[in-house]
Amino acid sequence: MIHLDCDDLFDNWRQQARWLLSHEVDPSRVSWASDHVADLFASDDAPPANPGPFQARIPRTLLDTLERAARYRGDQRWSLLYEVLWRVSHGDRTAMLAGDRLGSELTRRIKQVQREAHHLHAFVRFVAVQQEEGPEYVAWHEPAHDILHSASEHFVGRMGRHRWLIATPRDGVYYDGEQLIYQRQCPTEWQTLAKNVEDPHGAMWLTYYSHIFNPARLNPKVMQGHLPARFWKNLPEGVLIPGLISQARTGKQQDGQASSIKGRAGKRIALTENERDSPP
Amino acid sequence: MELIDKLSILADAAKYDASCASSGAPKRSSEGKSGLGSTDGMGICHSYTPDGRCVSLLKVLLTNFCLYDCQYCVNRRSSDVPRARFTPEEVVTLTLDFYRRNCVSGLFLSSGIIRSADYTMEQLVRVARLLREEHEFRGYIHLKTIPEADPALIEEAGRYADRLSVNIELPTDASLQTLAPEKQLGSIKQAMQTIFTGEQTVLNEPRASRFAPAGQSTQMIVGADDTDDSTILHGAQALYGNFKLRRVYYSAFSPIPNSPKSVPLAAPPLMREHRLYQADFLLRSYGYTAGELFKGPGHLALDIDPKLAWALANREVFPLDLNRAAASLIARIPGIGLRTTERLVALRRERRIRYEDLARMRCVLAKAKPFVITSDYHPLQAEVTSQLLYQQLRDRPQPQQMGLWG
Numbered sequence: 001m002i003h004l005d006c007d008d009l010f011d012n013w014r015q016q017a018r019w020l021l022s023h024e025v026d027p028s029r030v031s032w033a034s035d036h037v038a039d040l041f042a043s044d045d046a047p048p049a050n051p052g053p054f055q056a057r058i059p060r061t062l063l064d065t066l067e068r069a070a071r072y073r074g075d076q077r078w079s080l081l082y083e084v085l086w087r088v089s090h091g092d093r094t095a096m097l098a099g100d101r102l103g104s105e106l107t108r109r110i111k112q113v114q115r116e117a118h119h120l121h122a123f124v125r126f127v128a129v130q131q132e133e134g135p136e137y138v139a140w141h142e143p144a145h146d147i148l149h150s151a152s153e154h155f156v157g158r159m160g161r162h163r164w165l166i167a168t169p170r171d172g173v174y175y176d177g178e179q180l181i182y183q184r185q186c187p188t189e190w191q192t193l194a195k196n197v198e199d200p201h202g203a204m205w206l207t208y209y210s211h212i213f214n215p216a217r218l219n220p221k222v223m224q225g226h227l228p229a230r231f232w233k234n235l236p237e238g239v240l241i242p243g244l245i246s247q248a249r250t251g252k253q254q255d256g257q258a259s260s261i262k263g264r265a266g267k268r269i270a271l272t273e274n275e276r277d278s279p280p
Numbered sequence: 281m282e283l284i285d286k287l288s289i290l291a292d293a294a295k296y297d298a299s300c301a302s303s304g305a306p307k308r309s310s311e312g313k314s315g316l317g318s319t320d321g322m323g324i325c326h327s328y329t330p331d332g333r334c335v336s337l338l339k340v341l342l343t344n345f346c347l348y349d350c351q352y353c354v355n356r357r358s359s360d361v362p363r364a365r366f367t368p369e370e371v372v373t374l375t376l377d378f379y380r381r382n383c384v385s386g387l388f389l390s391s392g393i394i395r396s397a398d399y400t401m402e403q404l405v406r407v408a409r410l411l412r413e414e415h416e417f418r419g420y421i422h423l424k425t426i427p428e429a430d431p432a433l434i435e436e437a438g439r440y441a442d443r444l445s446v447n448i449e450l451p452t453d454a455s456l457q458t459l460a461p462e463k464q465l466g467s468i469k470q471a472m473q474t475i476f477t478g479e480q481t482v483l484n485e486p487r488a489s490r491f492a493p494a495g496q497s498t499q500m501i502v503g504a505d506d507t508d509d510s511t512i513l514h515g516a517q518a519l520y521g522n523f524k525l526r527r528v529y530y531s532a533f534s535p536i537p538n539s540p541k542s543v544p545l546a547a548p549p550l551m552r553e554h555r556l557y558q559a560d561f562l563l564r565s566y567g568y569t570a571g572e573l574f575k576g577p578g579h580l581a582l583d584i585d586p587k588l589a590w591a592l593a594n595r596e597v598f599p600l601d602l603n604r605a606a607a608s609l610i611a612r613i614p615g616i617g618l619r620t621t622e623r624l625v626a627l628r629r630e631r632r633i634r635y636e637d638l639a640r641m642r643c644v645l646a647k648a649k650p651f652v653i654t655s656d657y658h659p660l661q662a663e664v665t666s667q668l669l670y671q672q673l674r675d676r677p678q679p680q681q682m683g684l685w686g
Contacts, residue, residue: 093630094627097623097630099624099633100627101640122326123326124382125381127381155382156309156311157309157310157318158318158419159310159316160310160311160312160313160314160316162316162380204377207284207288207291208338208383209329212292212294212339213295213330213331214329217534217550219330219332219550220330223328223331223332226332244329244330245330255539256295257292257354257361258288260288261288262537265362266360266362267360267362268358269347269357269358269363275347
């Protein structure tokens with residue numbers, strides 16, 4: 001058994017996989033460390049020291065596919081990729097397709113990764129920081145896969161010349177108005193800043209969120225499917241959700257109006273003579 | 281009135297519009313530029329409210345003062361609701377604030393009719409112009425179009441907005457006359473035509489300024505009158521054909537406070553709205569026609585989806601051999617979607633399709649089983665009558681707790 005550690009970096013893995021493949025090392029004889037936890041049953045064989053004779057030919061799209069799937073955090077993170085690479089380089093292209101046992105897992109991982117990138121684009125919440133230098137907007141986010149670096153490019157287009165920072169428990173990214181600075185280990189001061197920022201003007205958004213909700217159409221199951229509960233704690237509106245749900249339930253809600261609007265004085269509009277005769 | 285009070289009233293007044301999409305806009309970016317915002321064609325749902333609906337845009341009315349008296353609408357002039365009015369600048373401030381927070385991807389602005397259709401439309405356009413020109417805002421803008429407004433104003437709106445929409449409101453002219461006496465089907469369609477013409481004019485001119493690049497949509501209220509689904513979907517099909525609408529939104533009538541007697545007190549089952557969306561999707565993306573889905577007047581079944589209903593009514597087409605059938609037919613198999621169809625076609629170029637492949641692709645096997653043939657599978661159920669299959673496959677409603685007071 002050959003035991004490898006690529007430090008969860010795709011380029012390291014790619015180098016290792018290329019050498020293994022050149023020696024035609026069967027996937028069953030290799031394992032990669034996950035989260036730096038060594039495989040209990042591994043007995044170490046030394047990896048080959050020089051490139052071997054086998055010339056693998058793989059389609060150009062495969063590398064891109066593997067790189068995307070590599071952002072997935074989970075069991076067999078790297079060995080699955082090697083198995084796909086092995087089969088495709090030995091002429092079995094079905095390993096890349098969703099109908100295949102491996103291909104279906106590969107596709108599932110890519111989908112999860114894409115979904116997590118989308119979650120970043122959707123659920124990051126920037127809060128303005130009152131300071132002259134450094135970031136103008138900061139956010140704390142907890143992605144489930146290694147998507148921060150590739151997916152945060154999106155905010156460069158979105159935020160223009162603003163300076164912003166996204167901190168996570170692992171990595172972090174800062175845009176200084178000109179370039180994107182990625183830190184694999186998020187600096188503690190970034191984390192502290194993002195987690196403790198005060199938001200004196202947060203009430204507008206919370207008001208909007210409460211009032212755009214139609215309590216007569218309560219459907220928490222669908223909401224949770226799209227907005228998994230793990231994100232609630234970092235969303236400002238997250239704390240409102242349980243209250244809005246129980247209010248809609250107990251209020252025996254028959255119409256869509258928010259209760260705070262119901263209590264207020266209303267105003268019927270009378271038409272003037274003129275308007276009555278010639279409608280607008 | 282404080283801005284936050286206005287926001288609560290005017291968001292509450294806007295929630296009955298179903299659409300909140302931010303998709304279909306061209307690629308725009310603010311990288312290295314002054315100003316704010318980007319679009320890339322894909323919409324983003326920044327949040328979901330507990331009704332399961334996506335929050336993609338700041339969706340508000342400019343004002344809920346309204347001269348019209350549409351019976352289904354909470355903002356009708358005879359309704360006893362609190363009223364408020366934003367200034368255009370206030371809407372701009374809110375949009376930019378929410379956008380920088382990454383809470384929304386843009387603005388969906390609509391309004392009650394004040395003073396005149398032209399005046400109201402001018403105000404809406406003014407907000408869009410302020411955002412685009414003064415603040416160099418490149419995010420998504422959806423403007424509601426007032427049908428009776430001057431076509432020149434609609435054209436101006438199309439230059440600033442990504443999407444324009446004119447609400448058809450009700451499925452038939454007769455219902456419109458009863459429930460929304462100030463609105464006319466003629467002027468609604470005229471406005472749709474103006475937008476359609478605007479889109480066509482810039483279509484083949486790469487240097488022309490863009491015109492509502494995310495197209496136009498409309499909304500139809502379902503269940504406020506007694507129009508059947510067949511009429512609704514034939515109507516939608518005509519709108520897709522005549523004005524190249526991107527989307528028809530179906531909004532189940534939501535009972536309103538102090539409801540007038542002319543509209544029902546209860547909402548139609550939300551499942552009806554869901555079935556209409558499913559059928560609409562079959563029209564837009566699967567190549568079905570409304571005539572195929574309905575043999576005559578009537579509603580869609582609530583307990584089976586419209587694709588399964590069509591398959592059960594057309595058993596002579598099935599079972600289909602997945603290794604041979606045309607892609608357009610495979611997409612008609614219940615439980616197999618467009619994406620899976622593509623995957624099956626890709627896979628069968630490499631090898632024969634087996635039954636277990638369907639499970640891996642996460643097809644709904646229970647639904648697909650009676651209708652497919654693979655290299656190792658032939659359905660026993662091919663001979664079973666549609667009636668029996670219907671009994672096996674229909675959704676059974678969850679038992680409901682009775683209301684305490686009946």
